[in-house]
Amino acid sequence: MNTSPxxxxxxSAISHATDYDPDSMSVDxxxxxxxxxxxxxxxxxxxxxxxxxxxxxxxxxxxxxxxxGFDNAAMDxxxxxxxxxxxxxxxxxxxxxxxxxxxxxxxxxxxGQCLRIFTGAMMPRGADTVVMQEHTREENGTVILAxxxxxxxxxxxxxxxxxxxxxxxxxxxxxxxxxxxxxxxASLGIAEVVVYRKLRxxxxxxxxxxxxxxxxxALAAGQIYDSNRYALYGMLQQLGVEPIDSGIVADxxxxxxxxxxxxxxxxxxVITTGGVSVGEADFIKAxxxxxxxxxxWKIAMKPGRPLAYGMLGNAHFFGLPGNPVSAxxxxxxxxxxxxxxxxxxxxxxxxPIFHATLTAPxxxxxxxxxxxxxxxEMKEGQNVVTPVTAQGxxxxxxxxxANCFIVLPMDxxxxxADAIVEVQPFHGLLME
Numbered sequence: 001m002n003t004s005p006x007x008x009x010x011x012s013a014i015s016h017a018t019d020y021d022p023d024s025m026s027v028d029x030x031x032x033x034x035x036x037x038x039x040x041x042x043x044x045x046x047x048x049x050x051x052x053x054x055x056x057x058x059x060x061x062x063x064x065x066x067x068x069g070f071d072n073a074a075m076d077x078x079x080x081x082x083x084x085x086x087x088x089x090x091x092x093x094x095x096x097x098x099x100x101x102x103x104x105x106x107x108x109x110x111x112g113q114c115l116r117i118f119t120g121a122m123m124p125r126g127a128d129t130v131v132m133q134e135h136t137r138e139e140n141g142t143v144i145l146a147x148x149x150x151x152x153x154x155x156x157x158x159x160x161x162x163x164x165x166x167x168x169x170x171x172x173x174x175x176x177x178x179x180x181x182x183x184x185x186a187s188l189g190i191a192e193v194v195v196y197r198k199l200r201x202x203x204x205x206x207x208x209x210x211x212x213x214x215x216x217x218a219l220a221a222g223q224i225y226d227s228n229r230y231a232l233y234g235m236l237q238q239l240g241v242e243p244i245d246s247g248i249v250a251d252x253x254x255x256x257x258x259x260x261x262x263x264x265x266x267x268x269x270v271i272t273t274g275g276v277s278v279g280e281a282d283f284i285k286a287x288x289x290x291x292x293x294x295x296x297w298k299i300a301m302k303p304g305r306p307l308a309y310g311m312l313g314n315a316h317f318f319g320l321p322g323n324p325v326s327a328x329x330x331x332x333x334x335x336x337x338x339x340x341x342x343x344x345x346x347x348x349x350x351x352p353i354f355h356a357t358l359t360a361p362x363x364x365x366x367x368x369x370x371x372x373x374x375x376x377e378m379k380e381g382q383n384v385v386t387p388v389t390a391q392g393x394x395x396x397x398x399x400x401x402a403n404c405f406i407v408l409p410m411d412x413x414x415x416x417a418d419a420i421v422e423v424q425p426f427h428g429l430l431m432e
Contacts, residue, residue, distance in 0.1 A: 001008050001127050001221050005105070005389055007037050007039060007311070010036050010037050011390055013295050014081065016142075019065055019233045022050040022286075023099055024300065025296050025298065025299040025300060026299065026300050026369070027299055027300065027333060027334070027369045027409060027410075028362055029244070029299075030296065030307070030309070030334060030336065031300075031334060032206075033295055033296070034085070034296065034309055034334065034338050035098065035337075035338070035341065036139040036152060037295075037311070037316070038316070038338055038341045038342055040196070040273055040341060040342055040343065040344040040346075041196055041197060041199060041342060041343065041344060042196075042361050043060075043196065043197045044058040044195065044196055044197065044345075045194070045195060045197050045422070046192050046194050046195075047192065047193065047195060048175050048191065048192055048194070049182055049186060049190065049191055049192065049193060049294050049370060050182075052177050052180075052182060052185075052193050052195060053177060053179065054176065054184060054240035054241075055057045055176070055177050055178065055195040055196070055198075055200050055240065056174060056175070056176050056177070056196045056343050056345050057172070057173050057174065057175045057176075057193060057194070057196075057345045058173050058194045058196045058344065059173055059193070059194040059197055060169055060172050060173055061170045061171040061172075061188070061190070061193070062097050062167065062168070062169050062170065063164045063165070063167065063170050063188050064166060064167075064188070064189075065164075065188060065189065066161035066165060066166050067161065067164040067187050067188065068158060068160055068163060069160060070120055070123075070160050070163070071122065071123040071157065071158065071159055071160050072120050072121060072158050073099075073117045073118065073119055073120065073123060073130045073156060073157070073158070074119065074130065074156040074157065074158050075119050075130065075132050075133075075156050076117070076118050076119055076130050076132070076133050076309055077117060077130045077131050077132040077133045077135075077136065077156065078093070078095070078114045078115065078116060078117060078133070078136055078145075079095055079099065079109060079114060079115045079117040079127035079129070080109065080113070080114040080115070080127055080128070080129055080131065080155070081109060081111065081113075081127060081128060081148075082124060082128055082129040082150065082152075082153040082155075083111075083156055084111060084112060084113075084114075085129075085145065085149075085150045087148075088145055088148060088188070089147055090145060090146065090147060091144070091145040091149075091150075091350065092142050092143070092144055092145075092192060092234060093112060093113060093114040093115070093142070093143045093145070094112055094113050094141065094142060094143075095113075095114055095115065095116060095118070095138065095141050095142070095143050095187070095374075096109065096113050096114070096115060097115055098115060098116035098117065098118075098122055099116070099117045099118070099123075100121050101118055101119070101120040101121045101124060102121075102151075104121065104122035104124070105117075105122075105124045108124065108125040108126040108173060109125065109126035109127040110123050110126060113126075114127075115127060115152050117130060121427055122251075128153060128154055128157060128214065129150055129152075129153060129154055129155050129156070129157060130144055130155060130156035130157055131149050131150050131155070131156070132149075132156065132392050133385075135149035136149065143370060149431070150423055152318050154416050162182075164187075166383075170184060170185075171184075171185075173344070174344055174345055174346030174347070175345075176240075176345050176389050177195075181264060190382055192217060193253055195334065195419065196343060196344040198240070198241055198242040198270070198343075199242065199268050199269065199272075199339060199343045200242045200244060200266065200267040200268045200269070201230050201236055201241045201242065201243055201244065201268065201269045201271060201339065202240070202244040202246050202263035202264075202267035202269055202270050202271070202315075203229065203233075203236070203243065203244070203245065203246065203247070203263075203268060203270070203271040203272065203273075203324075204229070204245070204246035204247055204248065204249050204259055204263065204268070204273075204300075205226045205228050205229050205247075205248050205272070205273045205346065206248075206250075206256065206272055206273065206274040206275040206284065206322075207225055207226075207248070207250075207274045207275070208250050208251050209222055209223050210223070210225075210226040210274075211223050211224070211226065211248075211357075212225070212226055212229075212246045212247070212248060213225050213226065213227075213230065221235050221252075221420075224357060226248055227396055228273040228274070228320075228322070228324055228325050229245060229247075229248070229273075229325050230270055230322060231327065231328055232273070232327070232331065235328070235331055235332070235336070236339075238338065239336065239339050239343075240343070240344070240409075241339060242268075244263070244266065244267055244391065246259055246262070246263055248339055249272075249305055251275065253287065256275070256287060257291070259289070260272075260287065260288070260291060260312060261313075261389075263312075263313040263315070264291075264292075264312040264313040264314065264317075265313065265317055265377035268315055268316065268342065269315055269316045269317075269318070269339065269342065270312050270315050270316070270317045270318070271317075271318045271319075271320060271331075271335065272284065272318075272319050272320065272347065273320045273321065273322055273327045273342065274320075274321070274322030275319070275322070284308070284362065285297060285308070285317055286306050288308065288310060288312065288317065288319075291309045291312060291313070292310055292311050292312040292313060292317060293311045294308055294309070294310035294317070295309055295310050296309055297311075297319075298306070299334075300367065300368045300410055301329070301330070301333070301368055301369050301370075301371070302369070302370045302371070302393075303321070303323065303325050303326035303329050303370045303371070303393035304320075304321055304326040304327075304330035304333070304371075304393075305326075306319075306320075306321045306328045307319065307320065307321070307330050307334065309334075314393045315344070317337050317340070317350070318330075318334070318338075318379065321393070322333070323394050324393075324394065324396040324399075325373075325392070325393045325394065325395060325396060325398060325399055326393040328399055329371050332351075332429045336429060337350075348400045351424055351428040352424070352425065352428040353407060353422050353423065354383065354421060354422070355383065355420050355421070355423065356382075356383035356384055356385040356420070356423045357382060357383065357384045357385070357418055357419070357420055357421075357423060358384075358385060358386075358415055358416070358417050358418060358419045358420075358421055359384050359385065359413060359417060360386060360387055360388070360417050361387045361414065361416050361417050361423075362387055362414060362415040363414050364408050364412060364413055364414050364415065364421075365413065365414075366410070366411050366412065366413050367410065368410060369407070369408065369409060369410045370406075370407075370408040371405040371406070371407060371408075372387055372388075372391055372405065372406040372408065373387070373388045373391065373398045373401070373402035373404075373405065373406070373422075374386055374388060374398060374402055374404050374405070374406040374423065375388065375401070375403055375404070376403060376404045376423050376425065378421070382405075382422065385406055385423050387406060388401050388402050402426070403425060403426055403427075404421070404423045404424055404425045404426055405423070405424040405426075406421055406423060407421070407422040407423070407424050408421065408422075
């Protein structure tokens with residue numbers, strides 16, 4: 001992905017805006033700044049339908065056929081003419097045959113006649129209504145309809161094109177393909193689709209204290225296993241990108257510069273965790289000022305205050321915090337939406353948020369938007385949410401035990417039990 005003149009001009013305009021303060025960036029402002037710099041990828045490829053799950057369409061899909069392609073029965077029963085039904089009384093009709101799915105009846109239903117028919121079978125000529133079999137009985141070739149078994153013309157009768165009419169635009173470019181979209185495309189006889197190529201996202205962790213999970217050597221004093229890369233890999237996979245795991249990079253300027261340069265040359269987006277605060281060993285900030293353009297380094301968010309965003313060569317750069325909960329929270333609240341836009345998905349709708357009643361008090365100081373972890377459930381007909389007991393940004397188990405974020409606005413303070421708060425379920429943050 002090349003850095004277009006539009007992106008470069010946007011970066012310059014934002015950094016010179018009179019209301020731009022990179023040291024005091026609200027969550028909403030950070031999202032807006034990032035969105036102004038995003039241009040979706042434009043490279044496309046044609047792939048088989050079975051390979052298209054999670055991909056984003058790069059073309060409009062217009063139906064050349066009707067779905068269903070013929071009038072058919074909505075349930076098992078008998079096809080008949082509505083005008084033959086005697087209101088409020090039993091109706092007796094002669095059965096003249098049967099119509100099965102894939103094996104239509106080659107004939108016509110005339111006055112006083114009916115036809116055994118099964119769900120999905122083609123409606124015979126002359127018939128316009130289907131009575132469900134539970135409202136009938138058959139005696140020696142005569143079908144007897146119970147009183148009021150038929151209440152309307154064309155009852156249980158599906159018309160050709162009820163689902164999709166010929167010439168209808170079924171999907172537009174920017175549509176992400178889920179299982180239901182694959183089924184619809186298959187129902188149109190489509191075997192291949194044109195999609196945007198996968199977004200390439202390189203990521204690595206920084207820190208001398210980190211060891212990859214699975215390494216056989218015992219942890220030395222002061223070392224920990226790297227959890228961020230595995231969490232990032234999972235979140236990236238959920239979004240359908242092509243993840244490029246660049247491993248762990250030591251806190252050494254030469255190693256970091258080589259890793260950043262290589263990642264930017266091979267990916268559309270580079271994501272790092274750790275090294276973006278102002279500690280003595282945090283080299284990334286100074287390095288990026290030389291290698292690229294960084295718009296801001298922190299946002300008014302908890303957990304997740306240290307966040308760097310900018311351009312690293314032709315790649316978008318996101319420097320996430322090193323604490324695992326902070327890294328996940330920033331990814332879900334900031335990075336996720338940016339990646340969806342870059343993939344070509346349109347529109348990108350925000351994750352669902354609803355209200356719930358707190359079961360326990362929450363401590364909070366005004367000044368930052370907080371995303372505390374909680375367990376939301378339905379009790380006695382209303383949504384209630386219980387904060388998890390440990391909210392530290394280093395306590396990854398708080399993400400595993402929770403099923404939602406409790407979203408507390410920047411200007412709000414502590415909340416008592418029984419307060420109504422906003423809740424963002426984790427499942428709404430998965431791939432749209």
